[in-house]
Amino acid sequence: MLADLELQVETCRQAVADLDSQTATAQANRDNSQQRLRELTTEQSKFTGVIQKNTAELQAHPLAATLDSIQPADRAAWFAEYHQFVNQHLIKLKAEETTHRQAGKKKTTAQDVRDRAHGQQATARDALNQAQIQFDRTIQILQAATARHNEITKRLNALLLELSAVGNDPDWQQAWRTDPLAYHRSQQQHAEQWRSQQKRVEQLTADLSGLAIEISGFTRIVEEKTRQLNRAAEEFAKLDQQLAEKHGQRQSLFEGRSVAEVEAALADAIANTKTQYQQKDTDRQAATNAQASASAILMQTQDAASKSRQTAEQASAVLERWIDQFTISHPAEPVDRERLQTLLSHDKAWLTQERAALQELADAVRDAETTLRERQSQRLDHERQRASSESKESIEVEQTQITDDLERAKQRVTEAELHLRQDDERRQRNSALEHAIADQDAKAKRWNDLDDLIGSAKGHKFRDYAQGFTLDILLGYANHHLHDLSRRYRLERVENSLALMVIDQDMGDEHRSVHSLSGGESFLVSLALALGLASLSSNRVRVESLFIDEGFGSLDAETLRVAMDALDNLQAQGRKVGVISHLQEMTERIGVQIQVRRQSGGKSCVEVAEF
Structure with missing residues (x-):
């Protein structure tokens, strides 16, 4: 009974220690969360000040009043x-x-x-x-x-x-x-x-x-x-x-x-103005994200504190049930919280003394059990010393049967040893085969890797693999020119293919298909690819002239304006841009024109006009 009590006391001590550890962990988590919350509150205040400062600067701009009256x-x-x-x-x-x-x-x-x-x-x-x-x-x-x-x-x-x-x-x-x-x-x-x-x-x-x-x-x-x-x-x-x-x-x-x-x-x-507006919008978004993160951390901290309280309540309930069960099992020695706290409050010397007493009792019990086993063994030996009641013939028959069983057992042992030697020989042969198979697997893996990269009966994989490198270089030139034309878009290659996709940098680097571009956007992308191809093929020779044959008739007014602005930017960079078109809207914006006028008799006249 004392051993059971000691075991239960140790269990209760471990449970109390676990509860103390969980409580300390929960307290530390709560302190860390509160510290993090204070840091996030400080950062939020700092971001709020930055937002207010940027908002004041934006309001002080001459165009701020006009921008405020316009919807975002x-x-x-x-x-x-x-x-x-x-x-x-x-x-x-x-x-x-x-x-x-x-x-x-x-x-x-x-x-x-x-x-x-x-x-x-x-x-x-x-x-x-x-x-x-x-x-x-x-x-x-x-x-x-x-x-x-x-x-x-x-x-x-x-x-x-x-x-x-x-x-x-x-x-x-x-x-x-x-x-x-x-x-x-x-x-x-x-x-x-x-x-x-x-x-x-x-x-x-x-x-x-x-x-x-x-x-x-x-x-x-x-x-x-x-x-x-x-x-x-x-x-x-x-x-x-x-x-x-x-x-x-x-x-x-x-x-x-x-x-x-x-x-x-x-x-x-x-x-x-655009840069300041984008920067202010980015700062506002960062502050909003920081506030949302702080709110999430606060909720997590509150949840952790609630779970810690629930764990403490559950541990208290388990302790109450254990006390009730112990009281029912040992009605002569009932235990309550005060009694349990008193037992747990004993010092190490008392525990050592009690353990020594328990050890003496255990040694006495073990000595008694040893003496009991010796006495039982002596009794069995004494009983075996009695004269056997069996006859000599039955004993000889039993001996013959035992001898036959022994011979059969030796034969089975010999057969088993033979099987073991044969198995060892097979294992040695299989080991050499396993090494050869491993070498062949390594060679096959190398060829399989090459097959995955460039293996094809018609060379399609290797062609696509090589063209992928060339396409990456072309996209590097094209993105350089596209940045000069429009800083909104960037071209990238779809992974493991030769297809293209467009990165919309004004929409948080959203990935868009090239088929989703409008007419003007497609014109800018096509123009950037054409300039990139010219840069790729010119080999350090700057292409100063660009001629565009038609391609403007299907564009609406807004798209045509975007295209003309792109051509104006190219001309402002020092390039000569020639456009072959019959649209009246384009002729109004082109200063120098080569006009082909129809005359009688199937003749035409070429004139250079400057406006």
Whole structure:
């Protein structure tokens, strides 16, 4: 009974220790959860401050009031409309600037007429005054030619300064680096003009030798040229006034900045606004996720605390049932919680003393049991020493039977040993076969792996395997160009195939099929793939020209606008883009056009028009 009590006491101690451990674990989990909750609360406060700061910055932006009045679903369309409005305004500015250039050309033409008239008048007067002396006339002719050359040089410098001030592109070095051939052709044209002027000067110098004979004719010419000069001066004054007005109007637009600067500033503002909006939306989403995670952790902590309380209640109920069962089993020694707590509160010395007493009792019981077994053995030996009641014949028969059984047993042992030796020999042979089979399996596995990769009767697997590497390189080039055209999409290859899929980065890297793209999106992807294929096949040669034959007739107005914006971006990057189309909407946005006009008799006329 004492051993049962000791076992039950140990069981109760273990149960109490388990309960204490579970309670400590639950307490630690609760403390950790509370600490994590405080950390998440701090992070939430920090994210809330960041969101408030970003919201304040967004509200302080000039376009914030307009964006607040627009629904989030309509903001992308609003950005597109605003971008289109800016493009239209820039196109209008380009048209006005083209008008200004034409006025400048008229001014230059008038100045040329006036300068030529002045030169001819001065030459005629010099020839008339120096007709008597051939030597002086020759000197005057040379001086006039030199003056003419200097005048042409000054006029050329003045024209270059005017072009730099009004300027199509003041960064001529950048233009030379971007397209050296075009710049070289332009400079060749200037050189041809200068050489033609030089030839003209030489021709005039040669013609001056006959001016003595044509003095009377030159007198009338001088009078006529004087009248023309007066008319040209009047026309020049009008053109000069118009040019001054145009310059004033141009200076009033955008504080005198160039169209490229204004366009770049607007594009940067739109891009910065989009980036800030996306960043604020990402911060808001991160804060929301953090708050949701904190709520989930709080719920888990509450569930753990509830489970700990339930475990404690269950352990208390088990302890109550054990006390009841022990009281029923030992009515002479009932135990309650106080009695059990008293027993569990004894120190180690008391437990050692009780264990020693129990051990003495156990030793005494064991000695008694040993003595009992010895006495029983002695009794059995004494009973066996009695004379046998069996006869000699029955004993001999039993001995013969036992001898036969022994022989049969020896025979079975011999057969078993033979079977064992045969089995050992078979095992040795099988071991060699197993090694050979393992070697063949390793070789077969290598060939099976190769078969899985490139094994095919027609070479399809190896072809797809090799084409997959080429397709990955092509997608790298295509994504580089697609990033310049539209930063929303990215192309990837479907795993273990040659099919393509589109990653929509504005929709959380959503995977989309290429068949789900709209017309404009398909155009951008196809254009990026075409440029990527050109980059792949050009081998370090930059493809500067791109020609697109039709393909726009099936696009709606919005898709066509997206496609034209993509082509404008390519042109802004320094590439030459040629489009073969008959759409009226496209001709309105293309500045330089090669038009094929139909004529009678089955003929056609090709014209280059600049708008």
